[in-house]
Amino acid sequence: MVEPDQSTLSPKNVVVAEGKTVKIHYNWLRIMYAYTIVVAGGIGLLYLISPGTFMSLCGFPSEEPIFAGVAASVWVAFALLAILGLWSPLKFVPVLLMQLTYKLIWFIAVIIPGVIGGNLPSYSFPMVVIFATFIIGDLIAIPFNYVFAKD
Helix, strand or coil: CCCCCHHHCCCCCEEEECCEEEECCHHHHHHHHHHHHHHHHHHHHHHHHCHHHHHHHHCCCCCCHHHHHHHHHHHHHHHHHHHHHHHCCCCCHHHHHHHHHHHHHHHHHHHHHHHHHCCCCHHHHHHHHHHHHHHHHHHHHCCHHHHCCCC
């Protein structure tokens, strides 16, 4: 599918995919890209620049720096790609889709078992809240009918 010229869209921001009209929430897409730039990029950069400061500010225990550095690098990569998403929202929806997918997997595989087992550390709460806001925002912003439409 070709990304529509946003200047020719009706006020409802609709595109046609598989012969169906699909509403695109361009403002939500841009909000989620900006949120990714600020939050994921900020957290990732803080960790990459000063891991000790990041760990103490968040109350995280010391951990193996290579693994944590990979996570921080991925967050910065999401932020950099989100910058491109501000200019071409539909082309970069896969960035939000990937972000949504890994955060859902984290909730299902890590957080839910931790809550059920009663061993979820208290320092994880801010991350749970931040990730939950990303999940909710991505679910609102991503035009799933457009993403999964056949070419």
